[in-house]
Amino acid sequence: MSPSLTKIGALTAVLAGSMGLTGCATKGFVREQVATVNQRVDALDAKLQTTDGTAQQALAEARSASGQSQQNSQRLDQLNGRVDGVEQRMQEAQRKRARN
Template sequence: MPHGKPVIGQQAERKELTMLFPVKKTAAAGLALAFGLSLSGCATTEYVDEQIATVNNRIGALESKVAQVDSTAQAAAGSAQQANQRIDQLSGRMDGLEQQMVLLRQTPKKPRN
């Protein structure tokens, strides 16, 4: 073929090649992006250890607070139990005094003269 216009078959072949290059470039870019993201998704052992240490410290602090609250609650329960026992004792004494008052009111008074 002389240096003229390309033949129709050659035009179609060039068109196919031009269309393949953007697809190949896009596929390569997508593959590189996927590979890069897969590497960035991996956590290092050091990072995981730091995160675990942070969580363990927080758990330790919470356990300490729970122990303190439990101790305070136990002391309060003991004080409440002592107060209830004291009230029960006083209630018994009050019942006895009320009975004495009822008996005193029921007995006739003697004249003084």
């Protein structure tokens, strides 16, 4: 044999051997790996659902508090008007007393 054919034959043997050794993943291995990932995804999904529920509840409470705050603000505005009226009447009464 010529030296180049020997080198090509040896190279072919090495390549064929390395291809045979690497192989493909078995179905069982893939299923095992996917199952592990699925468990992690399921756990994260459960946490996400819990977090979303908490966020929705907090949003509802914030909206309720905002509505209550607006009502309180309106009541304060009404009371301020009444207090201003009472103060004006008191000042008028004091002025009348001072004149007499």
